[in-house]
Amino acid sequence: MTATDTPTGGQAHPADALSTVSRGSAYAQLSRQIKQAGLLDRRLGYYTGQAALVLTLVIAGVAALVVIGDSWWQLAVAAYFAVLSTQLGFLGHDAGHRQIFRSARGNYGFGVVLANLGVGFSYGWWVDKHSRHHAHPNDEDKDPDIGAGALIFTTGQAQASGRIARVFYRWQAWTFFPLLMLEAVNLRVSSVRYLLAGRGRSGIREIMLIGLHVVVYLTAVFMVLPPGKALAFVGIHQALFGLYLGCSFAPNHKGMPPLSDADNADYLRRQVLTSRNVRGHWLTDFALGGLNYQIEHHLFPSMPRGNLRRAQRLVKQFCADQQVSYLETGLISSYAQALRHLDTIGRVAAPAG
Template sequence: MSPPQPTLPIVRSEHGSQYAQLLRLVKAAGLLDRRPRYYRWKLAVTAALFLGGWAAFVAIGESWWQLATAAFLAFVFTQLGFLGHDAGHRQMFSSRRANYVVGILHANLAIGLSYGWWIDKHNRHHAHPNEEGKDPDIEIGALAFTAAQARSRGRTAAAVYRYQAYLFFPMLLLEAVSLHLASLRALARRTTRRRGWETTLFAVHVAGYLTAVFVILSPLQAVAFILIHQGLFGLYLGCSFAPNHKGMAMLHPDDRTDYLRRQVLTSRNVRGHWLTDFMLGGLNYQIEHHLFPSMPRPNLRRAQDMVRQFCHAHDLTYCQTSLLASYAQALRHLHTVGRTPSPAAA
């Protein structure tokens, strides 16, 4: 038998206006207003950390102490990724061009990801969270998020899926490499807008990164630096996104759940404080972020009580848990799905 999958309730159309009610409350509180001063400060501090990290890299020179620099830069690269994410949702500035410039500089130039490719992928995720066949974040061949996926990909994949809960965090060490390669493929296929700028900045990043590492470090140190830096970058990035939807309700392709429930019931918040907000880039307020993608990051915490009370008033489950508990829930889901009988045994 297939493991039970959480499903969303079928909701009648009269509930569709509830989101409009919540949106009016949020707008009236000024929570969708831009916070340019916050973002200018955030951009300046993160840029200083980025430049400082590479200045330290040059100053230290050929040394195994550079592995500590690699770990620090993995942290900074992820913080740059969070800013690219905010720019992609136009949270920073009212000008579309300003958000785009920030996004492409942080993604393509600073960390080596195609901004245009990621925007397309991420927008599809927001439109169809946890929806089979439509959410690219659950259409990953290396993992099965539903029983149907586990059964349909053959015996070899099914054998791997049986252990996917144990392999999940080690696989995140390869996440950055996977994103770099996906960006390269997207640019090569010419599927991104403003491909010329994206390709140029991406190439400058790759050339500058590899030149700096292999010129300053010995070959063995250079390889070790890249492995540590890219591995920890992928792990940190993956651990920041993993609590958001994994193990939450899955949507069937023909589901007609309304927008409010689609976003709330497929998302999970992570309980914490200012340090949690900083380390997870505001993604710990995943429910609020999915309901209002353009809401500036510092306003998400302020919106939380309003959204939670609204959900409770309308008998809508609002999921919030600790960071460790969120990982445990995600891993339990992966374990259950991975134990789905193989195609031959089903």
């Protein structure tokens, strides 16, 4: 294992990467600055406020569902719940990185409640997948987020794709956002497959909580609405949830340089060069769940979300001193860069003639 690798077996977490970095490295110097500034300290009050806000919004949404009753205005409520599902996912993401509680057990328990019961997908599956991404961002062979599937992200994947697949990949930049509307379905299918394969830490418990989520959710919707409107509600909710969630993660790495072990990049450069920050303000921070500080998040996965903005100044200056390229762009520009990359790879995959 190199200094840039992170153990990824079982329920390993991205935060474990910090223990593998050499004390004399550039990252170690930056880490000392961050720790001295208190930016790795837990912020239970901040997360209590976040959780209370989201819970209040959920209660308001349930009340709206009941009060509005049999009406097509419920499709607006479905869109509202798509936002809430994503915000619950952001909190689950933070728990998965051990940002909230000091104990691993506290973060795990909170994460399972948020992901499995609150949103309906496996927390264990997500932590396993996301940990591998953090350990090897934009590594074609090891990062599950850029594995070939409905989309391809590298020239190697384009060249290895079959003739029929190349026809679809040629237009992948155009199908990117529509495909994101299926992401909620993909999360659940991948979760169930993972748990049924016996790979989860608490597979039976996670499956039961997902099942409880589905039963309660569908019962509530179909009790309030007739079948046609209920199906429309579910469709709008799940499609916009997938779109919002996908749009929150898409700006972070898509179109950034691919790296592999052969590049021999140290931990600092591996994380910074493959990540893209999104410029904004407090509303951007809330809407993207802090993921707009992707560089800082990848360098310090266990840093509480509320500290990322403060950490950015230190990280940006340190990268300038170390002559490490630090990319920050606007939200629209980040999507444009990602789409241009998908289009470029799609053209490589285009069938000859």
